[in-house]
Amino acid sequence: MTNAFSRDKFYYLKRVLSHPADAFYEIRHRERGSVPIALICVMLFSFCFTINRIYASFIVNDTNPRSIDALMELSGVFVLFGLFCVGNWSVTCLMNGEGRFKDIITVAGYALLPLLALYLPATALSQVIAAGEEAFYYFTIGFGITWSAVLILMGIMTVHNYTLAKTLVTLLLTFIAMLILIFITVLIYDLINQIYIFGYSIYTELVFRY
Amino acid sequence: MLKTWKRFIVICIALFICAPTAHATIVPYDSYSYDYWENVVFTPAPYVPGDSISGVALGIGPFSSPQGLAVGPDGLVYIADTGNHRIVVLRNDLTGVVRVIDSFQNGDREDRFHSPNGVAVSNSNQLYVADTENMRIVVLEAGEPVELVKIISDPQSEMLDAGFVFKPLKLAVDYADRVYAIARGMFQGIMVFVPEGDFTGFFGTIAVQITPWEILWRAISTREERSRQQLFIPTEFTGIDVDPDGFIYASNIDPQATQAVRRLNPKGEDVIRTGENENLGGDLWNIYSDSPYSGPSYIIDVTYQGKGIYSLLDSRRGRIFTYDHEGNLLYVFGGLGAQAGAFRQPVAIAALDDRLIALDANRNELITFQPTRYGALINEAIGLRYDGDEALAVEKWQEVLLLNENLEIANVGIGKAYLTSGDNVNAMKYLALGKNRTYYSIAFKRHRNELLRSNMPYALTGVTLLAGAWFAVSKIQKRGKTNTEGGLMGD
Numbered sequence A: 001m002t003n004a005f006s007r008d009k010f011y012y013l014k015r016v017l018s019h020p021a022d023a024f025y026e027i028r029h030r031e032r033g034s035v036p037i038a039l040i041c042v043m044l045f046s047f048c049f050t051i052n053r054i055y056a057s058f059i060v061n062d063t064n065p066r067s068i069d070a071l072m073e074l075s076g077v078f079v080l081f082g083l084f085c086v087g088n089w090s091v092t093c094l095m096n097g098e099g100r101f102k103d104i105i106t107v108a109g110y111a112l113l114p115l116l117a118l119y120l121p122a123t124a125l126s127q128v129i130a131a132g133e134e135a136f137y138y139f140t141i142g143f144g145i146t147w148s149a150v151l152i153l154m155g156i157m158t159v160h161n162y163t164l165a166k167t168l169v170t171l172l173l174t175f176i177a178m179l180i181l182i183f184i185t186v187l188i189y190d191l192i193n194q195i196y197i198f199g200y201s202i203y204t205e206l207v208f209r210y
Numbered sequence B: 001m002l003k004t005w006k007r008f009i010v011i012c013i014a015l016f017i018c019a020p021t022a023h024a025t026i027v028p029y030d031s032y033s034y035d036y037w038e039n040v041v042f043t044p045a046p047y048v049p050g051d052s053i054s055g056v057a058l059g060i061g062p063f064s065s066p067q068g069l070a071v072g073p074d075g076l077v078y079i080a081d082t083g084n085h086r087i088v089v090l091r092n093d094l095t096g097v098v099r100v101i102d103s104f105q106n107g108d109r110e111d112r113f114h115s116p117n118g119v120a121v122s123n124s125n126q127l128y129v130a131d132t133e134n135m136r137i138v139v140l141e142a143g144e145p146v147e148l149v150k151i152i153s154d155p156q157s158e159m160l161d162a163g164f165v166f167k168p169l170k171l172a173v174d175y176a177d178r179v180y181a182i183a184r185g186m187f188q189g190i191m192v193f194v195p196e197g198d199f200t201g202f203f204g205t206i207a208v209q210i211t212p213w214e215i216l217w218r219a220i221s222t223r224e225e226r227s228r229q230q231l232f233i234p235t236e237f238t239g240i241d242v243d244p245d246g247f248i249y250a251s252n253i254d255p256q257a258t259q260a261v262r263r264l265n266p267k268g269e270d271v272i273r274t275g276e277n278e279n280l281g282g283d284l285w286n287i288y289s290d291s292p293y294s295g296p297s298y299i300i301d302v303t304y305q306g307k308g309i310y311s312l313l314d315s316r317r318g319r320i321f322t323y324d325h326e327g328n329l330l331y332v333f334g335g336l337g338a339q340a341g342a343f344r345q346p347v348a349i350a351a352l353d354d355r356l357i358a359l360d361a362n363r364n365e366l367i368t369f370q371p372t373r374y375g376a377l378i379n380e381a382i383g384l385r386y387d388g389d390e391a392l393a394v395e396k397w398q399e400v401l402l403l404n405e406n407l408e409i410a411n412v413g414i415g416k417a418y419l420t421s422g423d424n425v426n427a428m429k430y431l432a433l434g435k436n437r438t439y440y441s442i443a444f445k446r447h448r449n450e451l452l453r454s455n456m457p458y459a460l461t462g463v464t465l466l467a468g469a470w471f472a473v474s475k476i477q478k479r480g481k482t483n484t485e486g487g488l489m490g491d
Helices: A007-017 A020-030 A033-055 A070-094 A102-110 A113-126 A135-160 A164-209 B002-016 B212-220 B224-227 B373-384 B390-403 B406-423 B426-435 B436-488
Strands: B032-034 B041-042 B049-056 B068-071 B077-079 B086-090 B095-100 B103-106 B108-114 B118-119 B126-131 B136-143 B149-154 B168-173 B179-183 B191-192 B201-203 B237-242 B249-250 B261-264 B300-307 B310-313 B318-324 B329-333 B346-352 B355-360 B365-371
Touching: A007 A033, A007 A102, A007 B406, A020 A033, A020 A135, A033 A070, A033 A102, A033 A113, A070 A102, A070 A164, A070 B086, A102 A135, A135 A164, B032 B149, B068 B346, B068 B355, B077 B126, B086 B118, B095 B249, B126 B355, B136 B168, B168 B237, B179 B237, B201 B390, B212 B373, B249 B300, B249 B310, B261 B426, B300 B390, B310 B346, B310 B373, B346 B406, B365 B373, B373 B390, B373 B406, B406 B426, B406 B436
Parallel strands: B068 B118, B118 B168, B237 B300, B300 B346
Antiparallel strands: B032 B041, B032 B329, B049 B365, B068 B077, B077 B086, B086 B095, B103 B108, B118 B126, B126 B136, B136 B149, B168 B179, B179 B191, B191 B201, B237 B249, B249 B261, B300 B310, B310 B318, B318 B329, B346 B355, B355 B365
8 A cells, every 4th residue: 555645645625526436436446545635635624614703704604703613513413424434334234235435435525526616716706705695605614515415426326336226325325424413422421421420429328328 | 016006007908998988889780782693792781760650659559460551741740540549640850749639520420540551642742641441531630630531432333343342552643643552462562543543543553373283283183172272362462652753662572582563564464573583572592491580581570762773672581672773773771670670560661751661560669770871872873873963973973982992883883874975995894794695795896996997007017927928938938939940940
């Protein structure tokens, strides 16, 4: 396996944007992708998203800048990303998906590229528009979202060697799997908490008695 | 050593005694407003409680559940002392009683009121009393001696149900002596009477609002269940006031807390304006619980203060909400409690000169509120803007900002003045602080056009030069290439 940060792997991002189908195939079968670079993409996406929320002009921005914490946004994005990857992996494992976990991470991370790249110009654009001209801003953002959605769809389809219909079904199931994951996490947290409280009350009872 | 200690203590005590006494008034409530994100922002108190005036202090025995309050054109204050079946007239400074009206000469006999709930005074200084349990409106000559002018009772119209009992609660009289009455159990709207005393029709009916959830719920319930459900009836009006132009301000209870006041034109259409958040319902954040303190504001009365400013009285939390003619919430103050200046059961509000006076039916007191410098400045600035003197309002807004730099309407006021004077950069700065998208955009567009107009020649020249240079360079390169090629061919 070659170095994860090699020059080739960085240049390969360009190929993902220009020839997504080929690029995702080579990520799966010729080790052209890199998990660390994908994670960097996710991190950059979180930063661009936060910058957009703080610095987009108030013409298009309803967020109170004082309520934003970049670190919280970063962890939120990573948790969602992790949930998606784990959810997709668990579903595709059962549905004859050919992709490995690292392929899913790579594809999902690389697919965020257009969105993160377009958030910055959109933020700059928002500074030079007035009310009534918001369409330019929303078109830029919408274009990025569409491009990213198409990339994720193609990526999941290619690495698992699925048909389009099967991919869509898998993505729906992935969403359900994510909800189940959240539910189980909350359940476990609550159970552990109850056990802890039970143990703690026994402890206090003993302390008060003896 | 001991001596120094003693001296130190003596100095401390002396300092403590001689220290200038604090002049801050202790206000028994929080004053606040809402910002762009609908967060509560606490503000300096716009009004502080003044006197609490009880009937005992005035020497006429305690009030008994007084319900109605009005201010005459000569500044006299009229209180409908409902439980005592009398009308009390107070001097403008509220220090003494001018007269107590508990009876009047009706033809050849002496007549009395029975539970009068509302009073109103016309421009010609005639007193209108909603004599609720006598089912009539009594019109008296307000000056001395008290003379009966007319009695409005038993309205006749095919619009009214056969068994309708006319029990007027609140009244307003406009400049043409038309009478607007809110009657008990009358959901069709405000009843209008011409000066001759005839009932002419309803006014400002509130349409019934049904949520999709209620429609769904009704659709799936059986006929029997439906008959036991609550009826969908329009909300009743609670309070009424009239402005000098003859527009009627009428408050109502809105469970959705979006619009608790209407400004009705002579045709009965609602022409009120709403601010940026499109809300005229009092508190924005409704806490839902079983506590009587929770839920949407229960707007019980409205008063027109002048210059487009009007105040709403909330009996649920004892708060007074003041809006300007554009529907912006200016300030909120007042609260429930047992301290002086707090309400137990507020029922009516009126504007008396620059003061606000409110009637409490449980304390049986009239509570006055004096504007502070902060409140007075806001009122003056809004008044100047209402008159169109935005440039003069700027000074007032600057002073307001010194007292409360978070006030968005002050920033918008300054921004608009800069916009009118053509200073787009400063206008943008203040309008952005005030979070006003519409006016910010106007300033921004003008600024952008200016920038473009002044810089476009340079930009275009630069682009043309660059293009020319690039064209020339590529031409030269091409020529060099063809030359070498030609040379090769020549060989």
